[in-house]
Amino acid sequence: MHTKATGTQGAFTVDVTGQHTLSFEGDADEMQLYPDRDGNWNLIATHRLPGDKYQGINIIVPSDLPLDGKKHTYPFAVGAALLHFSLFENQGVATYAATSGEIEISFDGMHLVAEFSASAEFGSKQKITLSNGMADLMGLSTGLxxxxxxxxxxxxxxxxxxxxxxxxxxxxxxxxxxxxxxxxxxxxxxxxxxxxxxxxxxxxxxxxxxxxxxxxxxxxxxxxxxxxxxxxxxxxxxxxxxxxxxxxxxxxxxxxxxxxxxxxxxxxxxxxxxxxxxxxxxxxxxx
Known part of the structure; x- marks a missing residue:
């Protein structure tokens, strides 16, 4: 059996401003695309940094996403799509959760294309804005x-x-x-x-x-x-x-x-x- 490091290829990028200002680009061998046991689709990218640090993004799209290759839009909200953006801050990992925004996504079961933007918070005072988000992923992750x-x-x-x-x-x-x-x-x-x-x-x-x-x-x-x-x-x-x-x-x-x-x-x-x-x-x- 031959498998790739994750089984998923492609690109995953987003611009971050607010509490942090950076341009995130997932590492080529750190992409993941897979359904969890509830059937929800997980889109994950990680950017590795020196000293075992990292930046990462995880978007979860509901299981009712049609696999028809057509565009569908989900808001970031409880019961809809979810987004978490994580990065090292003050010697620990801060995970920002989306409080608003949306993702436009097309998926045929193997090839996924998405554009997204969001506002996200860590605690009550630290806030970031994610803009120009893009994912173009091909293939499901290893193990699946x-x-x-x-x-x-x-x-x-x-x-x-x-x-x-x-x-x-x-x-x-x-x-x-x-x-x-x-x-x-x-x-x-x-x-x-x-x-x-x-x-x-x-x-x-x-x-x-x-x-x-x-x-x-x-x-x-x-x-x-x-x-x-x-x-x-x-x-x-x-x-x-x-x-x-x-x-x-x-x-x-x-x-x-x-x-x-x-x-x-x-x-x-x-x-x-x-x-x-x-x-x-x-x-x-x-x-």
Whole structure:
């Protein structure tokens, strides 16, 4: 089994003023994204400082957050979203809790994008303002998702859409197998990444999501929460197919998946793009 330090990649930043003035940026290997046992989503970033000190932020979003890749807004309040910002102060750790503000968030189950701002307090007199908050996180944290490097292919032909050309040919492949300890449905994600020529920081990702309780080989994608095709252009864009079909060659598992697909994505109500033919064959790379 291959796992990353946290299993979550991305960026998490916010500007802090008031009692403290600083620009917070989470360390690349200190991101976390996972559901707790109540199903609430935890977004966590830590910035390590010398002498075992740190700065950290933890946002908790209610379990009713739709995993549809669309924007949803939650206020920071009891019974809604929560925010805690922690840092060393006077030889100890001060944790500021949000008293107002909001977070706008989109999430499809693997890729999360959020913007947020808040006022927060530690005690009754120490106050900070958090502004220009941004999180762009990909992947669930270790212990919930095993990540296996894979070999093979994942290719597709696009018509329209944010992908810069008609041909998607993955150069990096991965199999994710979730273990949510019974508080969320488990699934496999068969993932291929294609990078734009001349733009190495831009990642295009096609993910084939298959729930572990799913049976059969042919799956209609319309309104199907157990079998999905997702396309992400990182940073910033995430889509889930709202129509199409996935045809598996045989039942999938942690070691392999193969098949074909076609699907339609809607950027908004009047602007759609398609994968007219998709072909994939992933095999886990053994240790």
């Amino acid at each position: 998702t095993a990540q296996y490097p894979a070999k093979g292919n994942l290719n597709a032909t696009f018509q329209g859409g944010p992908h810069p050309g008609p041909r998607f040919e993955a150069t990096e492949l991965r199999i994710d197998s979730s273990n949510f300890e019974e508080h969320r449905p488990d699934r496999w994600i068969f993932m291929g990444e294609h990078k734009d020529e001349g733009l190495p920081a831009v990642r295009n990702i096609i993910s084939i999501v298959v729930g572990k309780t799913v049976t059969g080989l042919n799956h209609d994608l319309a309104g199907n929460n157990q079998v999905r095709i997702q396309y992400q252009r990182v940073p910033g864009l995430a889509f889930t197919a709202d129509a199409g079909e996935l045809r598996l060659n045989k039942a999938v598992d942690d070691d392999q998946a193969s098949g074909t697909f076609y699907c339609t994505f809607n950027k908004d109500k009047s602007d759609e793009f398609k994968v007219v033919d998709g072909l994939f064959s992933l095999v886990k790379v053994s240790d």
